[in-house]
Amino acid sequence: MTESQGDSQPTGIEHSAPGGARNPEPSEARLPVWVWPMIAVVALLLGLSGGAFAGYVVAGHRSGGDTPGGVLKVQRRTVAPLPADNSSIPSVAKKVLPSTVQIIAEYDGHARGATGSGWVFDKQGHIITNNHVVAQAAADHGPIEVIDQRGRHFSAKVIGRSAVYDVAVLEAKAARSLRPAAIGSADQMNVGETVVAIGSPLGLSATVTSGIVSAVHRPVTTGDGSDSSYISAIQTDAAINPGNSGGPLVDLQGQVVGVNSAIASLGTAIGSDESGNIGVGFAIPIEQVETTTDQILRTGRAEYPVIGAGVRGTTAMSGARVESVTDSSPAARSGLRPGDLITALDGEKVTGSIDLVVAIRTHVPGDTVTLTIERNGHQRQLRVKLAAKTG
Numbered sequence: 602m603t604e605s606q607g608d609s610q611p612t613g614i615e616h617s618a619p620g621g622a623r624n625p626e627p628s629e630a631r632l633p634v635w636v637w638p639m640i641a642v643v644a645l646l647l648g649l650s651g652g653a654f655a656g657y658v659v660a661g662h663r664s665g666g667d668t669p670g671g672v673l674k675v676q677r678r679t680v681a682p683l684p685a686d687n688s689s690i691p692s693v694a695k696k697v698l699p700s701t702v703q704i705i706a707e708y709d710g711h712a713r714g715a716t717g718s719g720w721v722f723d724k725q726g727h728i729i730t731n732n733h734v735v736a737q738a739a740a741d742h743g744p745i746e747v748i749d750q751r752g753r754h755f756s757a758k759v760i761g762r763s764a765v766y767d768v769a770v771l772e773a774k775a776a777r778s779l780r781p782a783a784i785g786s787a788d789q790m791n792v793g794e795t796v797v798a799i800g801s802p803l804g805l806s807a808t809v810t811s812g813i814v815s816a817v818h819r820p821v822t823t824g825d826g827s828d829s830s831y832i833s834a835i836q837t838d839a840a841i842n843p844g845n846s847g848g849p850l851v852d853l854q855g856q857v858v859g860v861n862s863a864i865a866s867l868g869t870a871i872g873s874d875e876s877g878n879i880g881v882g883f884a885i886p887i888e889q890v891e892t893t894t895d896q897i898l899r900t901g902r903a904e905y906p907v908i909g910a911g912v913r914g915t916t917a918m919s920g921a922r923v924e925s926v927t928d929s930s931p932a933a934r935s936g937l938r939p940g941d942l943i944t945a946l947d948g949e950k951v952t953g954s955i956d957l958v959v960a961i962r963t964h965v966p967g968d969t970v971t972l973t974i975e976r977n978g979h980q981r982q983l984r985v986k987l988a989a990k991t992g
Contacts (some may be wrong), residue, residue, distance in 0.1 A: 688853040693797050694809045696855035698750050700782035701848060702728060703801040704757075704771075706735045707743025718800030718848030719747065719771065720857065721779045722894065728771040729890060730847030731862055732762045733824070735769050747773045750807050761897030765905045765962065765992045767823065767830040767862050767885060768893045769847075782849055785856025787835055787886035790814050798839040798861055798882070800848025812839030812880070820959040821883050823863045831958045834883035835859045841882035850884040859884030892965060906966045906987035908932045912943065914953030920944040920975070921957040935985040937972070944980075945973035961987065 700721045708714030717734030721727075728747060738745050739759040747755045755773040762769035790796075797811045816836035823830045837850065841864050850859040865881040896903045909930020912921040923941045926932045945951055946960040947970055964970060966989030973982050 690795075690797055690809070690811050690853075693851060693853060693855045694799070697782060697797070697799055697849060697851050697857075698807055698809070700780050701750065701799045701807065702776075702779070703748040703804075703806045703844075704728075704730055704734055704847060705746040705748065706738040707741055707745070708737045710741075712744050713746075716801065716804055716844050717846040718844065718861070720799075720847075720849040720860075721776070721781045722770070723781050724777060726773045726775070726777040726779075727760065727894075727898070728757065728773060728776070729860060729894060730769050730771060731860065732764050732767045732769045732830075733828070734847050735759055735771065736762065736764070736828070739769075745771065747771070747776055748806065749776065749779055752806075761901050761903060763893050763897070763903035763905070763992060764824070764828045765830060766889055766893050766903065767832065768860065768890055768897075768903070770894055770897045782851075783854070783856045784887060784891070785852050785854065785858045787817070787858045787884075787888055790817060790835065790852065790858055792816060795853055796835075796837055796839055796858065797851050797853075798837070798841055798845060798848060798884075799851065800841075800845040800861060802840075802842035802844040804844055808845075810840035812837050815881070819883065820956050821863065822955050822959075830862070831955065831962050832862065832883065832885050833889070833959050833963045834862070835886055837882050837884060838880040839882060840878045840880075842878050845882075858887050860887070860890050889963070902991050904966055904989045904991055905962055906964050906968065907990045908935075908937070908961060908972075908985050909988060910937055912954045912957055914955070915942070918952040920951050921954045923974075931985045931988050935972070935983040937974070937983055937985070938976070940976070942975040943972050944975055947971055948973075966990075 702719045704717045704719050705713050706715040715734060715737065717730055719728045719730035722729050735745055739762060745757045747757045755776040757771040757773040760770045760772050792814050794814045795811060796814055797809060799809050802808050814835060815838050819834045819836045821832050821834045841861050845861045848861050849857040850861055852858050861882065861884050863883045864878060866879060893903045909927040910923050910932035911925040913924055915922055920942045923937060923939050925939055926937055943951055943957055946957060949960060951957045964987055966987050969984055969986045971982050971984050973980065
């Protein structure tokens with residue numbers, strides 16, 4: 602062999618002969634025949650272990666989500682579900698759905714003319730819903746049906762109702778096996794907290810929607826005339842649609858904080874969920890619902906507080922102007938006069954008549970409130986003990 606310039610390799614290494622034939626040296630060592638089976642076994646073991654290692658590396662790489670693959674290579678959920686008592690919306694739904702019902706009531710002569718929602722209040726078969734869901738059936742002595750999550754139907758009757766607070770209490774004796782919902786507190790809810798609305802919008806039973814508390818103590822009024830309701834409402838952007846009325850609004854502990862009652866819609870006044878959801882819904886605070894329900898279950902009727910004066914809002918939204926005062930009423934006894942401008946109740950600003958009525962109706966008959974008024978350019982305060990009226 603001719604060495605390359607500067608190459609210090611020994612000359613014992615030969616090139617292949619032309620045509621690829623090997624010219625072995627006479628001294629070349631040969632392996633015994635029994636060695637070849639052992640080499641084959643070792644090679645097989647190395648191949649298997651190498652394949653397993655490569656599969657591990659590929660699987661680990663795919664778990665990072667970077668490796669494309671077919672249907673069989675899609676990563677599947679392997680972690681355990683959230684614990685049942687966690688504060689997630691699925692947990693809330695699982696907890697409250699068995700306590701929520703759909704309500705079908707007679708309306709305008711049709712046995713199934715009205716639909717709404719409700720929830721189980723206690724183990725005696727009492728169910729809470731909105732007055733406007735069952736008002737026509739109650740007036741006509743028409744049929745009312747309650748349907749639970751499992752699709753079972755129960756006959757129900759109205760125990761009592763309040764148009765003023767839009768609350769009705771039903772009794773379905775056959776539904777005593779249903780689990781009552783847990784009661785929470787609207788007063789302790791903060792703007793921005795997550796809430797869940799459950800009901801039967803558009804007849805779709807056991808529907809769950811979620812959102813946040815958009816505002817608290819929002820003064821709203823719904824209905825007309827004798828059926829008007831004045832509510833210091835929880836405002837929420839959880840989807841509420843026709844049929845949600847009477848269903849529970851709950852917190853992330855699965856506790857009822859309000860009763861879904863009304864929604865706002867573009868171009869119309871706030872109404873009892875008779876239009877589509879635009880993210881502005883209202884619920885009656887549970888504290889008011891409990892007060893009215895307690896009155897109905899104890900006496901069969903609901904009461905609300907009054908001062909005995911007629912008021913009207915001002916164009917400047919500077920307060921509620923007194924237009925009339927009923928003789929011997931709490932307003933008359935306190936010294937309130939026509940022409941007075943009520944600007945605050947218990948220190949909370951009043952911008953109009955709805956503000957004042959809602960503020961009064963958050964109290965109960967017998968409470969004493971302080972009105973701040975303006976009269977002849979001077980400000981003064983009057984203490985008024987609230988009277989009771991049925992409705």
